[in-house]
Amino acid sequence: MQELSDLNEILRKECGNRGLRLTSKRVQIMLCLMASKKSLSAYELIDLCEENYGESIPPITVYRVLEFFEEQNMVHKLQTMNKFVACAHIDCQNSHPRAQFLICSECQKVEELAISSIEIDKVEQEAKKIGFVLKKPQLEMEGVCTKCAEKKSG
């Protein structure tokens, strides 16, 4: 796993590039999320910030910060779990308007797939046929990851 200081740098750099104001709350919340391999609920983030920074952040602020970064595609919400993840490609200019996530139902680990690995274009065309103009689709798939599958069998 990356050091917190590395994550901090990545975050500052990226926000710099995009001209985003990076406040102390935004840093705290975002670093907690970036450091986590699991997706986290807003309330789990509150607890983490309390632990790590000794600051009690109200729910509404966490949701606002998450929304702020979601608009930047730097955070994704996993709709199936009502939880959030930091984007896996936060620092690679990847706007990936169609994210795909694999979520391990055993250990909660989340893998974000690359765009190229699926063509949702077809769905988009199909949608157009019956008169839908799409916003961004997102695919979430629950499954069991290699590690957990091994644990189970052996």
Added chain:
Amino acid sequence: MQELSDLNEILRKECGNRGLRLTSKRVQIMLCLMASKKSLSAYELIDLCEENYGESIPPITVYRVLEFFEEQNMVHKLQTMNKFVACAHIDCQNSHPRAQFLICSECQKVEELAISSIEIDKVEQEAKKIGFVLKKPQLEMEGVCTKCAEKKSG
């Protein structure tokens, strides 16, 4: 729209075929859902049952009934909205383990696409590569339907 009595018959027939016990609550909840073009929350279903049948059903019961029919693929949960829809192919032996939904963000109408219109197989293969065994993926797409698009423009 189909008559309630038609929906009733479809439901009874389908449950008969599958050997499902069809209780009075299940009928009420399911008919409300089948009659709706929009997706409905559990609590909206409670209100509807109250209105239509004069019975007050507790949340837990609604969730249990919904879960029961979800297991049969006769109800789908729209994860992006935390709402529920009756399956569009409830009576055509279609197990469609990979549902796709178009959700109009203006009028909340939901269209369920046919499986054949997209191959999620590729994602499944991709997932296998990095060691994920998938459960059923579901794709939900927000957009604007023809009608609402027309209303907006003219």
Added chain:
DNA sequence: TAAATTATGTTATAACATAACAATTAGAGA
């Protein structure tokens, strides 16, 4: 009909999310 299973209800609360409004802070221009 008794036992077992399935379905539903009661009560309470957990978990997720936002509304309305107030206070604070940071940045831009005078």
Added chain:
DNA sequence: TCTCTAATTGTTATGTTATAACATAATTTA
């Protein structure tokens, strides 16, 4: 630097979605 403005965060309260734990009722089956 000061003030104005806009952006950010906080306070309080509440709305919405979902489930836990346990009790009761209804149905099936032996």
